[in-house]
Amino acid sequence: MANYEARLKHRRLGAHTVQVKVRYGDFTTLTRQFTVEEPLTEAGDIYRLAFRPHRPHGPQNHSLIGWA
Numbered sequence: 001m002a003n004y005e006a007r008l009k010h011r012r013l014g015a016h017t018v019q020v021k022v023r024y025g026d027f028t029t030l031t032r033q034f035t036v037e038e039p040l041t042e043a044g045d046i047y048r049l050a051f052r053p054h055r056p057h058g059p060q061n062h063s064l065i066g067w068a
Contacts, residue, residue, distance in 0.1 A: 005043035014039020018050045 008014060017035045024030075040046050 004046070005041065008041050014041045015046055016040075018046060020050050 016037075016039050017033055018040075019031065019033045021029065021031045034049050034052075036049065040049065
């Protein structure tokens with residue numbers, strides 16, 4: 001995450017949208033996209049947005065497939 005933060009700051013960019021793809025134990029795959037008004041440049045803020053709770057199927061085993 002720190003590498004992404006450094007790259008964003010170096011290029012004077014921020015993230016308005018974070019996308020996450022999760023696969024649950026029953027192979028259900030969900031893609032979620034979160035958008036904020038103010039651009040995020042801190043790694044911790046991006047992490048909290050990307051990995052906020054997203055368990056519509058209840059507490060199951062799940063794997064993070066990707067985030068952008």
